[in-house]
Amino acid sequence: MLRFPRLICCASFFLVAVTASATSLLPANGTLGAHELFKALQSLNVTVQGRLRASVPLAKPCFSIYDGEHVPVDPAACSVVQSNYTNPDFRASHFAAYMVLQSEVCEASPQPDQCLLNNADPSDPAAFTGTDCRLGNIPPHYIEVAGPSDVQAALRFSKETGVRLSVKNQGHDYKHRSSGKGTLALWTTRLTSMSHNAQFKPEGCSSTYDAITVGAGVQTQEVYEFADKVNRTIVGGYHQSIGFGGGYFLGGGHSVLSPVYGLAVDRVVQVKIVTPDGAYRTANECQNSDLFFALRGGGGSAFGVVIESSHRTEPQITLQAAVLNFTTQSTDDLALWYTLMVNNSYRWANEGWGGHIFGPSLTHVNPLLSNVEAEKSMGSAIDFVRARGGSAVVEQFPSWLTFFNKYVLAAEAPVGFEISGGTRLLPSTLFKTESGRAQLSSLISSALPFASPEMIAGTPWLFKSTPNASSVTPAWRDAIWHMALAIVIPYNLTLAERTETYQSAEEHLKPFRDLTPESGAYFNEGDVYEPNHEQAYWGDNYPKLLEVKRKYDPDGLLDCWQCVGWRGPSDPLYQCYIKI
Numbered sequence: 001m002l003r004f005p006r007l008i009c010c011a012s013f014f015l016v017a018v019t020a021s022a023t024s025l026l027p028a029n030g031t032l033g034a035h036e037l038f039k040a041l042q043s044l045n046v047t048v049q050g051r052l053r054a055s056v057p058l059a060k061p062c063f064s065i066y067d068g069e070h071v072p073v074d075p076a077a078c079s080v081v082q083s084n085y086t087n088p089d090f091r092a093s094h095f096a097a098y099m100v101l102q103s104e105v106c107e108a109s110p111q112p113d114q115c116l117l118n119n120a121d122p123s124d125p126a127a128f129t130g131t132d133c134r135l136g137n138i139p140p141h142y143i144e145v146a147g148p149s150d151v152q153a154a155l156r157f158s159k160e161t162g163v164r165l166s167v168k169n170q171g172h173d174y175k176h177r178s179s180g181k182g183t184l185a186l187w188t189t190r191l192t193s194m195s196h197n198a199q200f201k202p203e204g205c206s207s208t209y210d211a212i213t214v215g216a217g218v219q220t221q222e223v224y225e226f227a228d229k230v231n232r233t234i235v236g237g238y239h240q241s242i243g244f245g246g247g248y249f250l251g252g253g254h255s256v257l258s259p260v261y262g263l264a265v266d267r268v269v270q271v272k273i274v275t276p277d278g279a280y281r282t283a284n285e286c287q288n289s290d291l292f293f294a295l296r297g298g299g300g301s302a303f304g305v306v307i308e309s310s311h312r313t314e315p316q317i318t319l320q321a322a323v324l325n326f327t328t329q330s331t332d333d334l335a336l337w338y339t340l341m342v343n344n345s346y347r348w349a350n351e352g353w354g355g356h357i358f359g360p361s362l363t364h365v366n367p368l369l370s371n372v373e374a375e376k377s378m379g380s381a382i383d384f385v386r387a388r389g390g391s392a393v394v395e396q397f398p399s400w401l402t403f404f405n406k407y408v409l410a411a412e413a414p415v416g417f418e419i420s421g422g423t424r425l426l427p428s429t430l431f432k433t434e435s436g437r438a439q440l441s442s443l444i445s446s447a448l449p450f451a452s453p454e455m456i457a458g459t460p461w462l463f464k465s466t467p468n469a470s471s472v473t474p475a476w477r478d479a480i481w482h483m484a485l486a487i488v489i490p491y492n493l494t495l496a497e498r499t500e501t502y503q504s505a506e507e508h509l510k511p512f513r514d515l516t517p518e519s520g521a522y523f524n525e526g527d528v529y530e531p532n533h534e535q536a537y538w539g540d541n542y543p544k545l546l547e548v549k550r551k552y553d554p555d556g557l558l559d560c561w562q563c564v565g566w567r568g569p570s571d572p573l574y575q576c577y578i579k580i
Contacts, residue, residue, distance in 0.1 A: 245306060
């Protein structure tokens, strides 16, 4: 695949060139002036060996106004940005480019505080002609983290100056927790080491695992390719540029392989992390086990900054893939399709299927069945699709990577868009009985005029997990589907229009919550305004998580929206979140 350099010179420049921008950092204590803060930044830059940078919006070369000042347009650089605006590799190579654009926008600002192109047509001049390009919610400064000492230096700086911190890996964060106006960011994308050890022994333990160890900046496709070379399979996300060893597993980490092989939190066996108290710790089941529990689902950067993690593998697997799609003529036809999915998914879960159902399409994989068994299992769905002139294929793949390369890269979630939405874990009780299936089918049908919900068979249904080993909500263990509802927000909405969009999403998510009051939600893809989020994301695990948070972060240096121990929406750190 096409690779862009991880660091592009035109996207950032050294701190020494931007003396005045020190005032864009916001010390929480308000006692430092710009001169003192700049001196502290200079000292920090020396400590991190020149890896402290100033942020520049990705689309800035296209604009003639930047932060209220007239600047020259760079047509050549602008053309490169426009051509690659929704390219995940390109975005991953720029700090100020997030995969989901709400991280770049100060959505709560009465006046536009952003620097966005029209993602539907990046060459559309209406987006940048006469428009003021502003930094929005992007941290004004960041450190390209090369190791634990950089994180320790940033923590000391934060404690001494009161400047808040944020942590970014690849920027796949629907709740924009990896950005923050006025923060100093830690960018872990340079941590790209990978190794395989068939007899990996977590430090201080006697058990061994076949495991792959990755730096926090390794992307999903990279670890898939590495695992394939050593004839192994590793459980990961459904997108090429997810940070495999970062927020993905910290928040749970589901996969279409999860029904058989578990969530990412079920696979991780060791984490090396700088905790907010400045210590570089190793966490596993034999040492710092309370921290290890928290890192296996506690989510966000609340417990520290991950440097590397080690994950159990499986042998190379043979995989059956069912790929079905048709053109629907009406919402009634689509409602029949979703009803068929509801009626079959309990059986499919017990047979080992995992995958996605989105609109008039299904992509599922199964590592347990033969090709003949897989086609028979999918018979009713195949008949439905072919009766409507659609395409239905059931084929065998020799490895996960071969399936990923053929189907996932073409179907993964788009990047470069601002998105509102949320999720709900749909428990098995809705699928086991006729009345439960009828209730769920009716609710889905009522949502179709608004948006097609994506149903993800990515729960650990068949996996036998160790009780109380991970901190994700126990609702994961009894769910058949993870339901996701998303709305794309146009780049040029007003504050009132954005607010209305979020409120509309809340209205359409509420019935799914009401239907499943004892269930929960997926932290990594959760609703920005998830009510009772402690219960939804962690259930009865939350009190223990809060205890761990207070132990390793006694000064509250790390905080993020709806993370464990967060300070609430009134904190200045969340000035760019719309209050609905």
